Amino acid sequence: MMTLYSGTTCPFSQRCRIVLFEKGMDFQIIDVDLQNKPEDLAVMNPYNQVPVLVERDLILHESNIINEYIDERFPHPQLMPADPVMRARARLFLYRFEQELFAHIADIVKGNQKAADKARTIIRDNLTQLAPIFSKQKHMLGDEFSMLDVAIAPLLWRLDFYGIELPKQAAPLLKYAERIFSRPAYIEAMTPSEKAMRK
Ligand SMILES: N[C@@H](CCC(=O)N[C@@H](CS)C(=O)NCC(=O)O)C(=O)O
Incomplete structure:
Protein backbone atom coordinates (compact mmCIF):
# COMPACT_ATOMS: atom_id res chain seq x y z
CA MET A 1 0.00 0.00 0.00
CA GLN A 78 -5.18 8.08 -16.86
CA LEU A 79 -4.17 11.62 -15.95
CA MET A 80 -1.11 12.10 -18.17
CA PRO A 81 -1.87 12.00 -21.92
CA ALA A 82 -1.10 8.70 -23.66
CA ASP A 83 0.32 10.32 -26.78
CA PRO A 84 4.06 11.16 -26.45
CA VAL A 85 3.69 14.60 -28.04
CA MET A 86 0.82 15.58 -25.74
CA ARG A 87 2.69 14.04 -22.82
CA ALA A 88 5.76 16.16 -23.54
CA ARG A 89 3.54 19.25 -23.80
CA ALA A 90 1.91 18.37 -20.49
CA ARG A 91 5.34 18.11 -18.81
CA LEU A 92 6.32 21.49 -20.23
CA PHE A 93 3.15 23.02 -18.77
CA LEU A 94 3.87 21.39 -15.41
CA TYR A 95 7.36 22.89 -15.47
CA ARG A 96 6.01 26.32 -16.35
CA PHE A 97 3.43 26.18 -13.55
CA GLU A 98 6.29 25.70 -11.09
CA GLN A 99 8.42 28.51 -12.53
CA GLU A 100 5.71 31.06 -13.20
CA LEU A 101 3.20 30.36 -10.41
CA PHE A 102 4.19 28.02 -7.59
CA ALA A 103 7.77 29.31 -7.19
CA HIS A 104 6.28 32.62 -5.99
CA ILE A 105 4.07 31.19 -3.25
CA ALA A 106 6.92 31.08 -0.70
CA ASP A 107 7.25 34.88 -0.96
CA ILE A 108 3.56 35.30 -0.13
CA VAL A 109 3.67 32.90 2.77
CA LYS A 110 6.92 34.00 4.39
CA GLY A 111 8.28 36.94 2.44
CA ASN A 112 8.23 40.56 3.56
CA GLN A 113 5.34 42.80 2.47
CA LYS A 114 7.13 44.04 -0.66
CA ALA A 115 8.18 40.57 -1.82
CA ALA A 116 4.67 39.23 -1.09
CA ASP A 117 2.99 41.97 -3.13
CA LYS A 118 5.38 41.41 -6.04
CA ALA A 119 4.67 37.66 -5.93
CA ARG A 120 0.89 38.31 -5.91
CA THR A 121 1.21 40.51 -9.00
CA ILE A 122 3.29 37.91 -10.87
CA ILE A 123 0.83 35.12 -10.05
CA ARG A 124 -2.17 37.31 -10.90
CA ASP A 125 -0.74 38.27 -14.31
CA ASN A 126 0.35 34.74 -15.22
CA LEU A 127 -3.02 33.27 -14.22
CA THR A 128 -4.89 35.94 -16.17
CA GLN A 129 -2.97 34.97 -19.29
CA LEU A 130 -4.34 31.42 -18.96
CA ALA A 131 -7.99 32.54 -18.84
CA PRO A 132 -8.72 32.56 -22.63
CA ILE A 133 -7.99 28.79 -22.77
CA PHE A 134 -11.26 28.14 -20.91
CA SER A 135 -13.45 30.02 -23.35
CA LYS A 136 -12.70 27.19 -25.78
CA GLN A 137 -12.27 24.08 -23.62
CA LYS A 138 -13.36 22.60 -20.29
CA HIS A 139 -9.95 21.76 -18.87
CA MET A 140 -6.32 22.78 -19.19
CA LEU A 141 -5.37 20.25 -21.88
CA GLY A 142 -8.70 19.94 -23.65
CA ASP A 143 -12.06 18.61 -22.55
CA GLU A 144 -10.66 15.85 -20.32
CA PHE A 145 -9.51 16.32 -16.73
CA SER A 146 -5.72 15.77 -16.55
CA MET A 147 -2.62 16.11 -14.39
CA LEU A 148 -2.42 19.81 -15.30
CA ASP A 149 -5.76 20.44 -13.63
CA VAL A 150 -4.51 18.57 -10.57
CA ALA A 151 -1.30 20.63 -10.51
CA ILE A 152 -2.92 24.06 -10.66
CA ALA A 153 -6.06 23.46 -8.57
CA PRO A 154 -4.44 23.94 -5.12
CA LEU A 155 -3.33 27.44 -6.15
CA LEU A 156 -6.76 28.36 -7.52
CA TRP A 157 -8.29 27.16 -4.24
CA ARG A 158 -5.97 29.44 -2.26
CA LEU A 159 -6.42 32.69 -4.25
CA ASP A 160 -8.36 34.50 -1.49
CA PHE A 161 -6.20 32.92 1.20
CA TYR A 162 -3.05 34.26 -0.50
CA GLY A 163 -4.68 37.65 -1.15
CA ILE A 164 -4.60 37.32 -4.95
CA GLU A 165 -7.39 39.13 -6.75
CA LEU A 166 -7.97 38.38 -10.41
CA PRO A 167 -9.30 40.93 -12.93
CA LYS A 168 -12.65 40.57 -14.74
CA GLN A 169 -11.07 39.00 -17.83
CA ALA A 170 -10.04 36.01 -15.70
CA ALA A 171 -13.71 35.00 -15.22
CA PRO A 172 -13.42 31.89 -17.48
CA LEU A 173 -10.53 30.68 -15.29
CA LEU A 174 -12.61 31.06 -12.12
CA LYS A 175 -15.50 29.20 -13.73
CA TYR A 176 -13.08 26.41 -14.68
CA ALA A 177 -11.80 26.36 -11.07
CA GLU A 178 -15.34 25.79 -9.76
CA ARG A 179 -15.63 22.83 -12.13
CA ILE A 180 -12.52 21.24 -10.58
CA PHE A 181 -13.62 22.05 -7.02
CA SER A 182 -16.89 20.19 -7.52
CA ARG A 183 -15.21 16.87 -8.40
CA PRO A 184 -15.92 14.22 -5.74
CA ALA A 185 -12.22 13.27 -5.49
CA TYR A 186 -11.23 16.92 -5.08
CA ILE A 187 -13.66 17.33 -2.18
CA GLU A 188 -12.61 14.05 -0.52
CA ALA A 189 -8.92 14.95 -0.80
N1 LIG B 1 8.66 21.30 -5.02
C1 LIG B 1 8.11 20.60 -3.89
C2 LIG B 1 7.65 21.65 -2.88
C3 LIG B 1 7.28 21.03 -1.54
C4 LIG B 1 7.12 22.09 -0.45
O1 LIG B 1 7.42 23.28 -0.65
N2 LIG B 1 6.65 21.65 0.73
C5 LIG B 1 6.53 22.54 1.86
C6 LIG B 1 5.11 22.60 2.40
S1 LIG B 1 3.97 23.26 1.23
C7 LIG B 1 7.34 22.00 3.03
O2 LIG B 1 7.41 20.82 3.27
N3 LIG B 1 7.93 22.91 3.80
C8 LIG B 1 8.62 22.57 5.01
C9 LIG B 1 9.94 23.21 5.08
O3 LIG B 1 10.46 23.65 4.04
O4 LIG B 1 10.46 23.28 6.18
C10 LIG B 1 6.97 19.69 -4.35
O5 LIG B 1 6.40 19.94 -5.44
O6 LIG B 1 6.68 18.69 -3.69
Missing part, protein backbone atom coordinates in the same frame (compact mmCIF):
# COMPACT_ATOMS: atom_id res chain seq x y z
CA MET A 2 1.16 3.54 -0.69
CA THR A 3 1.73 5.96 2.17
CA LEU A 4 1.70 9.70 1.60
CA TYR A 5 3.31 12.05 4.09
CA SER A 6 1.29 15.18 3.61
CA GLY A 7 0.97 18.72 4.99
CA THR A 8 -2.56 19.73 5.92
CA THR A 9 -2.24 23.18 4.32
CA CYS A 10 0.44 22.33 1.74
CA PRO A 11 -0.64 22.92 -1.90
CA PHE A 12 1.95 20.40 -3.15
CA SER A 13 0.65 17.70 -0.82
CA GLN A 14 -2.89 18.51 -1.92
CA ARG A 15 -1.91 17.67 -5.51
CA CYS A 16 -0.90 14.15 -4.46
CA ARG A 17 -3.98 13.67 -2.29
CA ILE A 18 -6.17 14.62 -5.29
CA VAL A 19 -4.49 12.00 -7.50
CA LEU A 20 -4.79 9.30 -4.84
CA PHE A 21 -8.53 9.96 -4.48
CA GLU A 22 -9.06 10.23 -8.27
CA LYS A 23 -7.56 6.75 -8.63
CA GLY A 24 -9.72 5.28 -5.89
CA MET A 25 -7.12 2.75 -4.72
CA ASP A 26 -6.00 1.85 -1.19
CA PHE A 27 -3.58 4.27 0.43
CA GLN A 28 -2.69 5.81 3.74
CA ILE A 29 -2.16 9.51 4.46
CA ILE A 30 0.03 10.63 7.34
CA ASP A 31 -0.38 14.29 8.34
CA VAL A 32 2.98 15.87 9.05
CA ASP A 33 3.19 18.81 11.44
CA LEU A 34 5.50 21.19 9.57
CA GLN A 35 6.24 23.16 12.76
CA ASN A 36 7.53 19.99 14.34
CA LYS A 37 8.80 17.76 11.55
CA PRO A 38 9.54 14.11 12.33
CA GLU A 39 13.25 13.30 12.10
CA ASP A 40 12.75 10.67 9.41
CA LEU A 41 11.36 13.26 6.95
CA ALA A 42 14.90 14.47 6.20
CA VAL A 43 15.95 10.87 5.66
CA MET A 44 13.15 10.31 3.16
CA ASN A 45 13.51 13.68 1.43
CA PRO A 46 16.85 15.53 1.34
CA TYR A 47 14.88 18.81 1.17
CA ASN A 48 13.06 17.86 4.39
CA GLN A 49 9.70 18.71 2.84
CA VAL A 50 6.32 17.15 2.21
CA PRO A 51 4.86 15.51 0.21
CA VAL A 52 6.73 12.19 0.36
CA LEU A 53 5.33 8.95 -1.05
CA VAL A 54 6.48 5.58 0.25
CA GLU A 55 5.67 2.27 -1.38
CA ARG A 56 7.68 -0.70 -0.12
CA ASP A 57 11.33 0.26 -0.81
CA LEU A 58 10.47 3.19 -3.08
CA ILE A 59 10.60 6.64 -1.50
CA LEU A 60 9.69 9.61 -3.67
CA HIS A 61 9.48 13.35 -3.18
CA GLU A 62 8.38 16.25 -5.45
CA SER A 63 4.63 16.36 -5.99
CA ASN A 64 4.70 16.14 -9.80
CA ILE A 65 7.13 13.19 -9.74
CA ILE A 66 5.00 11.41 -7.13
CA ASN A 67 1.88 12.04 -9.22
CA GLU A 68 3.40 10.69 -12.43
CA TYR A 69 4.43 7.55 -10.55
CA ILE A 70 0.94 7.02 -9.12
CA ASP A 71 -0.51 7.62 -12.60
CA GLU A 72 1.74 4.98 -14.16
CA ARG A 73 1.23 2.50 -11.35
CA PHE A 74 -2.58 2.88 -11.43
CA PRO A 75 -3.42 3.85 -15.01
CA HIS A 76 -7.21 4.29 -14.56
CA PRO A 77 -8.30 6.99 -14.99
CA MET A 190 -9.25 18.20 1.14
CA THR A 191 -8.17 18.53 4.76
CA PRO A 192 -10.30 20.46 7.28
CA SER A 193 -7.70 23.28 7.21
CA GLU A 194 -8.02 23.52 3.43
CA LYS A 195 -11.81 23.53 3.60
CA ALA A 196 -11.55 26.49 5.98
CA MET A 197 -9.42 28.49 3.51
CA ARG A 198 -12.34 29.29 1.26
CA LYS A 199 -15.94 30.14 2.06
Whole structure:
Protein backbone atom coordinates (compact mmCIF):
# COMPACT_ATOMS: atom_id res chain seq x y z
CA MET A 1 0.00 0.00 0.00
CA MET A 2 1.16 3.54 -0.69
CA THR A 3 1.73 5.96 2.17
CA LEU A 4 1.70 9.70 1.60
CA TYR A 5 3.31 12.05 4.09
CA SER A 6 1.29 15.18 3.61
CA GLY A 7 0.97 18.72 4.99
CA THR A 8 -2.56 19.73 5.92
CA THR A 9 -2.24 23.18 4.32
CA CYS A 10 0.44 22.33 1.74
CA PRO A 11 -0.64 22.92 -1.90
CA PHE A 12 1.95 20.40 -3.15
CA SER A 13 0.65 17.70 -0.82
CA GLN A 14 -2.89 18.51 -1.92
CA ARG A 15 -1.91 17.67 -5.51
CA CYS A 16 -0.90 14.15 -4.46
CA ARG A 17 -3.98 13.67 -2.29
CA ILE A 18 -6.17 14.62 -5.29
CA VAL A 19 -4.49 12.00 -7.50
CA LEU A 20 -4.79 9.30 -4.84
CA PHE A 21 -8.53 9.96 -4.48
CA GLU A 22 -9.06 10.23 -8.27
CA LYS A 23 -7.56 6.75 -8.63
CA GLY A 24 -9.72 5.28 -5.89
CA MET A 25 -7.12 2.75 -4.72
CA ASP A 26 -6.00 1.85 -1.19
CA PHE A 27 -3.58 4.27 0.43
CA GLN A 28 -2.69 5.81 3.74
CA ILE A 29 -2.16 9.51 4.46
CA ILE A 30 0.03 10.63 7.34
CA ASP A 31 -0.38 14.29 8.34
CA VAL A 32 2.98 15.87 9.05
CA ASP A 33 3.19 18.81 11.44
CA LEU A 34 5.50 21.19 9.57
CA GLN A 35 6.24 23.16 12.76
CA ASN A 36 7.53 19.99 14.34
CA LYS A 37 8.80 17.76 11.55
CA PRO A 38 9.54 14.11 12.33
CA GLU A 39 13.25 13.30 12.10
CA ASP A 40 12.75 10.67 9.41
CA LEU A 41 11.36 13.26 6.95
CA ALA A 42 14.90 14.47 6.20
CA VAL A 43 15.95 10.87 5.66
CA MET A 44 13.15 10.31 3.16
CA ASN A 45 13.51 13.68 1.43
CA PRO A 46 16.85 15.53 1.34
CA TYR A 47 14.88 18.81 1.17
CA ASN A 48 13.06 17.86 4.39
CA GLN A 49 9.70 18.71 2.84
CA VAL A 50 6.32 17.15 2.21
CA PRO A 51 4.86 15.51 0.21
CA VAL A 52 6.73 12.19 0.36
CA LEU A 53 5.33 8.95 -1.05
CA VAL A 54 6.48 5.58 0.25
CA GLU A 55 5.67 2.27 -1.38
CA ARG A 56 7.68 -0.70 -0.12
CA ASP A 57 11.33 0.26 -0.81
CA LEU A 58 10.47 3.19 -3.08
CA ILE A 59 10.60 6.64 -1.50
CA LEU A 60 9.69 9.61 -3.67
CA HIS A 61 9.48 13.35 -3.18
CA GLU A 62 8.38 16.25 -5.45
CA SER A 63 4.63 16.36 -5.99
CA ASN A 64 4.70 16.14 -9.80
CA ILE A 65 7.13 13.19 -9.74
CA ILE A 66 5.00 11.41 -7.13
CA ASN A 67 1.88 12.04 -9.22
CA GLU A 68 3.40 10.69 -12.43
CA TYR A 69 4.43 7.55 -10.55
CA ILE A 70 0.94 7.02 -9.12
CA ASP A 71 -0.51 7.62 -12.60
CA GLU A 72 1.74 4.98 -14.16
CA ARG A 73 1.23 2.50 -11.35
CA PHE A 74 -2.58 2.88 -11.43
CA PRO A 75 -3.42 3.85 -15.01
CA HIS A 76 -7.21 4.29 -14.56
CA PRO A 77 -8.30 6.99 -14.99
CA GLN A 78 -5.18 8.08 -16.86
CA LEU A 79 -4.17 11.62 -15.95
CA MET A 80 -1.11 12.10 -18.17
CA PRO A 81 -1.87 12.00 -21.92
CA ALA A 82 -1.10 8.70 -23.66
CA ASP A 83 0.32 10.32 -26.78
CA PRO A 84 4.06 11.16 -26.45
CA VAL A 85 3.69 14.60 -28.04
CA MET A 86 0.82 15.58 -25.74
CA ARG A 87 2.69 14.04 -22.82
CA ALA A 88 5.76 16.16 -23.54
CA ARG A 89 3.54 19.25 -23.80
CA ALA A 90 1.91 18.37 -20.49
CA ARG A 91 5.34 18.11 -18.81
CA LEU A 92 6.32 21.49 -20.23
CA PHE A 93 3.15 23.02 -18.77
CA LEU A 94 3.87 21.39 -15.41
CA TYR A 95 7.36 22.89 -15.47
CA ARG A 96 6.01 26.32 -16.35
CA PHE A 97 3.43 26.18 -13.55
CA GLU A 98 6.29 25.70 -11.09
CA GLN A 99 8.42 28.51 -12.53
CA GLU A 100 5.71 31.06 -13.20
CA LEU A 101 3.20 30.36 -10.41
CA PHE A 102 4.19 28.02 -7.59
CA ALA A 103 7.77 29.31 -7.19
CA HIS A 104 6.28 32.62 -5.99
CA ILE A 105 4.07 31.19 -3.25
CA ALA A 106 6.92 31.08 -0.70
CA ASP A 107 7.25 34.88 -0.96
CA ILE A 108 3.56 35.30 -0.13
CA VAL A 109 3.67 32.90 2.77
CA LYS A 110 6.92 34.00 4.39
CA GLY A 111 8.28 36.94 2.44
CA ASN A 112 8.23 40.56 3.56
CA GLN A 113 5.34 42.80 2.47
CA LYS A 114 7.13 44.04 -0.66
CA ALA A 115 8.18 40.57 -1.82
CA ALA A 116 4.67 39.23 -1.09
CA ASP A 117 2.99 41.97 -3.13
CA LYS A 118 5.38 41.41 -6.04
CA ALA A 119 4.67 37.66 -5.93
CA ARG A 120 0.89 38.31 -5.91
CA THR A 121 1.21 40.51 -9.00
CA ILE A 122 3.29 37.91 -10.87
CA ILE A 123 0.83 35.12 -10.05
CA ARG A 124 -2.17 37.31 -10.90
CA ASP A 125 -0.74 38.27 -14.31
CA ASN A 126 0.35 34.74 -15.22
CA LEU A 127 -3.02 33.27 -14.22
CA THR A 128 -4.89 35.94 -16.17
CA GLN A 129 -2.97 34.97 -19.29
CA LEU A 130 -4.34 31.42 -18.96
CA ALA A 131 -7.99 32.54 -18.84
CA PRO A 132 -8.72 32.56 -22.63
CA ILE A 133 -7.99 28.79 -22.77
CA PHE A 134 -11.26 28.14 -20.91
CA SER A 135 -13.45 30.02 -23.35
CA LYS A 136 -12.70 27.19 -25.78
CA GLN A 137 -12.27 24.08 -23.62
CA LYS A 138 -13.36 22.60 -20.29
CA HIS A 139 -9.95 21.76 -18.87
CA MET A 140 -6.32 22.78 -19.19
CA LEU A 141 -5.37 20.25 -21.88
CA GLY A 142 -8.70 19.94 -23.65
CA ASP A 143 -12.06 18.61 -22.55
CA GLU A 144 -10.66 15.85 -20.32
CA PHE A 145 -9.51 16.32 -16.73
CA SER A 146 -5.72 15.77 -16.55
CA MET A 147 -2.62 16.11 -14.39
CA LEU A 148 -2.42 19.81 -15.30
CA ASP A 149 -5.76 20.44 -13.63
CA VAL A 150 -4.51 18.57 -10.57
CA ALA A 151 -1.30 20.63 -10.51
CA ILE A 152 -2.92 24.06 -10.66
CA ALA A 153 -6.06 23.46 -8.57
CA PRO A 154 -4.44 23.94 -5.12
CA LEU A 155 -3.33 27.44 -6.15
CA LEU A 156 -6.76 28.36 -7.52
CA TRP A 157 -8.29 27.16 -4.24
CA ARG A 158 -5.97 29.44 -2.26
CA LEU A 159 -6.42 32.69 -4.25
CA ASP A 160 -8.36 34.50 -1.49
CA PHE A 161 -6.20 32.92 1.20
CA TYR A 162 -3.05 34.26 -0.50
CA GLY A 163 -4.68 37.65 -1.15
CA ILE A 164 -4.60 37.32 -4.95
CA GLU A 165 -7.39 39.13 -6.75
CA LEU A 166 -7.97 38.38 -10.41
CA PRO A 167 -9.30 40.93 -12.93
CA LYS A 168 -12.65 40.57 -14.74
CA GLN A 169 -11.07 39.00 -17.83
CA ALA A 170 -10.04 36.01 -15.70
CA ALA A 171 -13.71 35.00 -15.22
CA PRO A 172 -13.42 31.89 -17.48
CA LEU A 173 -10.53 30.68 -15.29
CA LEU A 174 -12.61 31.06 -12.12
CA LYS A 175 -15.50 29.20 -13.73
CA TYR A 176 -13.08 26.41 -14.68
CA ALA A 177 -11.80 26.36 -11.07
CA GLU A 178 -15.34 25.79 -9.76
CA ARG A 179 -15.63 22.83 -12.13
CA ILE A 180 -12.52 21.24 -10.58
CA PHE A 181 -13.62 22.05 -7.02
CA SER A 182 -16.89 20.19 -7.52
CA ARG A 183 -15.21 16.87 -8.40
CA PRO A 184 -15.92 14.22 -5.74
CA ALA A 185 -12.22 13.27 -5.49
CA TYR A 186 -11.23 16.92 -5.08
CA ILE A 187 -13.66 17.33 -2.18
CA GLU A 188 -12.61 14.05 -0.52
CA ALA A 189 -8.92 14.95 -0.80
CA MET A 190 -9.25 18.20 1.14
CA THR A 191 -8.17 18.53 4.76
CA PRO A 192 -10.30 20.46 7.28
CA SER A 193 -7.70 23.28 7.21
CA GLU A 194 -8.02 23.52 3.43
CA LYS A 195 -11.81 23.53 3.60
CA ALA A 196 -11.55 26.49 5.98
CA MET A 197 -9.42 28.49 3.51
CA ARG A 198 -12.34 29.29 1.26
CA LYS A 199 -15.94 30.14 2.06
N1 LIG B 1 8.66 21.30 -5.02
C1 LIG B 1 8.11 20.60 -3.89
C2 LIG B 1 7.65 21.65 -2.88
C3 LIG B 1 7.28 21.03 -1.54
C4 LIG B 1 7.12 22.09 -0.45
O1 LIG B 1 7.42 23.28 -0.65
N2 LIG B 1 6.65 21.65 0.73
C5 LIG B 1 6.53 22.54 1.86
C6 LIG B 1 5.11 22.60 2.40
S1 LIG B 1 3.97 23.26 1.23
C7 LIG B 1 7.34 22.00 3.03
O2 LIG B 1 7.41 20.82 3.27
N3 LIG B 1 7.93 22.91 3.80
C8 LIG B 1 8.62 22.57 5.01
C9 LIG B 1 9.94 23.21 5.08
O3 LIG B 1 10.46 23.65 4.04
O4 LIG B 1 10.46 23.28 6.18
C10 LIG B 1 6.97 19.69 -4.35
O5 LIG B 1 6.40 19.94 -5.44
O6 LIG B 1 6.68 18.69 -3.69
